[in-house]
């Protein structure tokens with residue numbers, strides 16, 4: 218076991234764990250085929266580099282946990298110090314043991330679920346002089362998803378000896394030189410998941426979150442690939458930190474001659490103090506290699522997430538009340554909205570913000586989690602009974618981590634408010650609360666007029682847990698939309714994030730049947746840490762389909778579509794003011810966990826019929842959409858996109874050809890359908906959702922025209938279809954309909970040579 222070799226689904230990892238040095242990753246990337254012990258020894262030996270001029274006098278190798286003591290002057294894997302000691306500790310770790318169970322029957326995930334077939338390695342390191350040990354857990358799933366984490370223990374056994382002040386404890390993975398192009402993400406409120414590309418020169422490209430949540434500008438994935446890598450092409454190595462608090466993720470190309478991807482929790486000075494005898498375990502870093510572009514990452518990540526998914530059953534079609542009524546709650550209005558929702562086929566009615574005591578706008582009442590007695594004299598029972606009678610289940614919005622200064626709870630317990638509450642009761646004074654926090658404080662600014670409840674305070678935690686469970690006990694609530702609408706800016710993000718996870722886990726333990734959606738002003742908290750605890754994420758507060766095309770496209774690189782809430786909004790988007798046609802809004806909201814965020818009582822009869830048709834189609838397509846393989850073509854025209862979902866057995870698929878803007882050429886490039894079985898024959902046909910996309914063509918492409926028709930101007934497909942092989946559809950493709958800007962055309966693709 219001194220050279221562990223883990224292989225799964227076309228990817229592999231070779232670790233040189235010989236001797237007493239910190240093990241070195243000799244290879245992480247493509248599968249290297251069968252290698253016996255002798256060949257592995259030879260590979261490891263042959264990988265030892267030269268000694269460069271003006272360098273340490275032994276070959277420098279990038280280890281699993283590099284430090285200065287081992288000659289690594291790039292970003293270290295671990296840093297810290299002991300107060301009273303002489304400055305920082307450059308840990309000099311030695312390997313003591315490698316444990317491997319080979320392929321185990323099941324490895325528990327962080328939330329306790331087992332991941333069958335996962336290969337696991339545990340590496341034990343120690344620095345006896347510094348009285349520190351590090352245990353590294355490394356797992357490779359059957360899908361080829363690698364994940365790693367460290368546990369640092371302060372082995373000082375004298376309770377009087379100093380704690381170890383942890384500066385950083387990060388996972389660093391080598392990537393080859395050819396992975397010189399970076400992709401990560403940035404964004405804003407209502408514009409999440411904007412891709413950004415750069416070239417990795419010498420130095421560090423670091424993305425850091427100090428929001429106390431990943432943030433709208435979350436790096437999301439840090440991917441390094443061969444130049445020009447796309448959705449379908451190029452080699453890509455990517456990491457994601459499964460954590461919902463502060464973090465740093467980076468790519469480093471060191472002049473020492475190594476490139477690496479690093480990630481870990483971003484700790485404030487003094488935030489994490491490991492007491493003698495105590496341990497700290499990092500979040501998991503999830504790492505994926507693809508030989509076939511970003512789709513290859515999704516092809517590993519989606520089935521892996523599905524293997525431990527909290528989702529049971531199908532995702533119901535949601536109507537969320539936010540953009541329909543905002544804070545204007547009233548039983549009659551909401552009952553009418555529920556009726557309109559039920560008629561078109563909605564399955565879940567979610568009452569958003571505004572239902573609790575005194576919540577007439579966003580300036581007050583967060584934390585007072587009692588149903589407002591004025592608006593709801595009979596509690597929520599009459600509405601829920603109405604919703605149930607209409608055949609839907611009921612969901613409720615909450616924001617448990619927050620508190621308004623203008624709330625009964627903040628008035629009664631100002632010590633529960635992170636950063637304190639000033640005399641005027643609105644915050645902003647910079648008072649430091651006397652919690653058991655670790656001395657991190659900052660001016661207590663308000664944000665959306667609200668403050669943060671210190672969940673690390675056991676009394677505050679107990680209060681909010683009691684209120685949530687009281688609501689869940691009193692009302693038949695199937696679903697919580699769990700919101701989080703500000704950065705922390707005070708207190709310890711670590712302590713708050715740990716407490717948040719504990720809170721969700723406790724609520725779920727008491728009410729295992731309740732589904733939870735993670736929302737943070739839209740998509741400011743979409744990560745694999747929260748995902749172990751929730752069933753859905755709200756990817757953005759914008760329902761503008763043009764924005765949503767991009768947000769859903771890139772959100773789905775990491776997450777399977779059934780997790781990604783996407784709603785049909787009003788014609789004129791509330792967030793951007795852009796007006797979009799119904800067909801485009803429907804086609805956009807179809808791919809994901811679909812819902813509606815629109816006052817349906819204002820929709821006209823024809824719109825309601827079209828929405829009902831859309832929902833009926835969605836219900837038919839849902840098994841495919843929520844279990845299939847997500848594929849995206851790499852069109853050369855950035856105005857056009859083709860994406861789809863192919864069933865795992867490659868029997869059927871649904872594709873969307875999307876025109877984000879006017880095409881570059883009068884005749885757009887052909888639609889080339891990826892992901893089908895090359896040798897099989899498929900019938901491609903347009904799918905109507907009740908309203909066709911707008912086109913600018915005088916006549917449709919020949920294959921789309923109804924046999925015998927001349928192809929009426931403006932027509933999308935009529936009854937046209939074509940049957941060709943998967944190889945032809947992928948390599949030659951089909952002429953696209955000439956879509957007007959901001960339109961999408963849907964196509965079903967079905968195998969005609971017998972299903973398998």
Ligand code: DGJ
Pocket residue numbers: 539569570614700702736737738739755757758
């Ligand atoms: C922000 C969310 O993202 C919205 O969907 C809505 O729930 C509001 N908060 C309510 O305050």
